[in-house]
Amino acid sequence: MDKVRIGIVGSKFAADFHCDSYSRNEKAEVVAVGAIDNLEAISRKWNIPDTYEDYRQMLDRDDIQLISVCVPNFLHHEVVLEAARRGKHILCEKPLATNIQDGEAMIAACEKAGVKLFYAEDWCFAPALRRVISIVDEGAVGDVVYVKAKETHCGTHSPFAKNAKTCGGGCLIHLAIHPIGWILHFLSGGGKNKVVEVIGKVNGGGADNYVHKDNTGEDWAVGILKFADGQHAFVEGNYVTVGGMDDKVEIYGKEGLVKADLTMGSSLDVYSRPGYAYALEKTDNTLGWTRPAVDEFYNLGYVHELAYAVDCVLKNEPPMYGLSGAAGLACLQIVDAMYRSSREGKTIQGEW
Ligand SMILES: NC(=O)c1ccc[n+]([C@@H]2O[C@H](COP(=O)([O-])OP(=O)(O)OC[C@H]3O[C@@H](n4cnc5c(N)ncnc54)[C@H](O)[C@@H]3O)[C@@H](O)[C@H]2O)c1
Incomplete structure (x- = not known):
C-alpha cells in the first residue's frame, strides 16, 4: 500500500482542515465523507467523490483504511466504536470524548479490534512548538x-x-x-x-x-x-x-x-x-x-499531524504518546x- 484511503465523518469546520491537510499529502486520498449536512459543499470544495448521509454506510466500505472523526465531541464515542468494529484506523478530533468512561471504552474497542487510535492534538506538530x-x-x-x-x-x-x-x-x-x-x-x-x-x-x-x-x-x-x-x-x-x-x-x-x-x-x-x-x-x-x-x-x-497519522498507517507503527488514545484519555x-x-x-x- 503506497496511499492511505480516508473517509471523513463530519463536514464542516474540522472536516475542512482535515481535507486541506490531506490534500497536501500525496500519500493520502479522501475518498468519501459522511455527515448530516453540508455534504454537497464540502465534496465540491475538495473534490470528494462519494458522500453519505449515514456515515455507517461509508464505514462499511472495504477500500477505506483511515477514518477522520470530525463530529461534535459527544459523537466521538459512537463513531470510534462503529469504525473500530469495522477494522478501520481512526484519527479522532479533540477532546477524545466528553467523559472518561467513553474515552476508556474507545481505547478498549480499538485495542480489541487491533486498529490504531490517533488522538488529534495538532499542537504536537505545530512547527513553532516543534x-x-x-x-x-x-x-x-x-x-x-x-x-x-x-x-x-x-x-x-x-x-x-x-x-x-x-x-x-x-x-x-x-x-x-x-x-x-x-x-x-x-x-x-x-x-x-x-x-x-x-x-x-x-x-x-x-x-x-x-x-x-x-x-x-x-x-x-x-x-x-x-x-x-x-x-x-x-x-x-x-x-x-x-x-x-x-x-x-x-x-x-x-x-x-x-x-x-x-x-x-x-x-x-x-x-x-x-x-x-x-x-x-x-x-x-x-x-x-x-x-x-x-x-x-x-x-x-494540522498538516504534519495528519501526515504523521498517514505514515503510521503505511508503516504499521503505533502513534507516539502525544497522539495516542492514552494521551487523549490523560487529558x-x-x-x-x-x-x-x-x-x-x-x-x-x-x-x-
Ligand atoms: N483540533 C482543533 O484545533 C479543532 C478545531 C475545531 C474543531 N475541532 C473538533 O472537531 C470536532 C468537530 O468540530 P467542528 O468545529 O467541525 O463542528 P461543526 O459544528 O462545525 O460541525 C459538526 C459536524 O458534525 C456533523 N454531524 C453532526 N451530527 C452528526 C451525526 N449524527 N452523524 C454524522 N455527522 C454529524 C455535522 O454534519 C457537521 O459536519 C469537534 O470534536 C471539535 O472539538 C478541533
Missing part, C-alpha cells in the same frame, strides 16, 4: 521548571460546543485541552512523568458566564498542573478574548526561557479601508491594521479533575 522542543532539548534554557500555555478566542462557532452536554463542558474541555495535551507531550517523557496535582477554576456556564450567557458550558477557565518531577504548568482557555484566536506558550527554564505565538505572530501587516475576506480564526473584521495568518492550518500543526482525566477542583474548591491529587 522548534521550541528542539531548542529546549539542546539545553538552551536549562532544566524546565514552569510552562504557561493558553488557547483563547471570542467564542465557538459550533452549536454543539455551546451546549455543555454535547461538548462535555465549556472552554476548559474544548480549548484548554490543547495546552494540556501539548504540555503532556512536552513534559511527560512519553507518559512517564505523570501529573500528580491539579487545581481548576471555571465560571459556571449560563447566567454565570462573563459573556456567553447562552452557552451552558463555562466561558472562562484556568488551571494549574503539577508533575511528579516537580514542574508546574498554568493553562488557560476562554471565550472572552476578542481580536482573534490567541494561542501562546511560555517555557521557563533555570537558565533561559522561550515564548511561542502560534496565531498572532504573522509576518504580514495589512492596512485596509474596505477590508478583505479573512485574516485569522475568530476575528470580527479585517478593517484597519490586521496581521493575517500566512498559512493558518500549517502553523497550527480527559486532567480536565475532569480540574472541573472537580473548581466545584469543590480544593487541589485534586491523582496520577494521570
Whole structure:
C-alpha cells in the first residue's frame, strides 16, 4: 500500500482542515465523507467523490483504511466504536470524548479490534512548538521548571460546543485541552512523568458566564498542573478574548526561557479601508491594521499531524504518546479533575 484511503465523518469546520491537510499529502486520498449536512459543499470544495448521509454506510466500505472523526465531541464515542468494529484506523478530533468512561471504552474497542487510535492534538506538530522542543532539548534554557500555555478566542462557532452536554463542558474541555495535551507531550517523557496535582477554576456556564450567557458550558477557565518531577504548568482557555484566536506558550527554564505565538505572530501587516475576506480564526473584521495568518492550518500543526497519522498507517507503527488514545484519555482525566477542583474548591491529587 503506497496511499492511505480516508473517509471523513463530519463536514464542516474540522472536516475542512482535515481535507486541506490531506490534500497536501500525496500519500493520502479522501475518498468519501459522511455527515448530516453540508455534504454537497464540502465534496465540491475538495473534490470528494462519494458522500453519505449515514456515515455507517461509508464505514462499511472495504477500500477505506483511515477514518477522520470530525463530529461534535459527544459523537466521538459512537463513531470510534462503529469504525473500530469495522477494522478501520481512526484519527479522532479533540477532546477524545466528553467523559472518561467513553474515552476508556474507545481505547478498549480499538485495542480489541487491533486498529490504531490517533488522538488529534495538532499542537504536537505545530512547527513553532516543534522548534521550541528542539531548542529546549539542546539545553538552551536549562532544566524546565514552569510552562504557561493558553488557547483563547471570542467564542465557538459550533452549536454543539455551546451546549455543555454535547461538548462535555465549556472552554476548559474544548480549548484548554490543547495546552494540556501539548504540555503532556512536552513534559511527560512519553507518559512517564505523570501529573500528580491539579487545581481548576471555571465560571459556571449560563447566567454565570462573563459573556456567553447562552452557552451552558463555562466561558472562562484556568488551571494549574503539577508533575511528579516537580514542574508546574498554568493553562488557560476562554471565550472572552476578542481580536482573534490567541494561542501562546511560555517555557521557563533555570537558565533561559522561550515564548511561542502560534496565531498572532504573522509576518504580514495589512492596512485596509474596505477590508478583505479573512485574516485569522475568530476575528470580527479585517478593517484597519490586521496581521493575517500566512498559512493558518500549517502553523497550527494540522498538516504534519495528519501526515504523521498517514505514515503510521503505511508503516504499521503505533502513534507516539502525544497522539495516542492514552494521551487523549490523560487529558480527559486532567480536565475532569480540574472541573472537580473548581466545584469543590480544593487541589485534586491523582496520577494521570
Ligand atoms: N483540533 C482543533 O484545533 C479543532 C478545531 C475545531 C474543531 N475541532 C473538533 O472537531 C470536532 C468537530 O468540530 P467542528 O468545529 O467541525 O463542528 P461543526 O459544528 O462545525 O460541525 C459538526 C459536524 O458534525 C456533523 N454531524 C453532526 N451530527 C452528526 C451525526 N449524527 N452523524 C454524522 N455527522 C454529524 C455535522 O454534519 C457537521 O459536519 C469537534 O470534536 C471539535 O472539538 C478541533
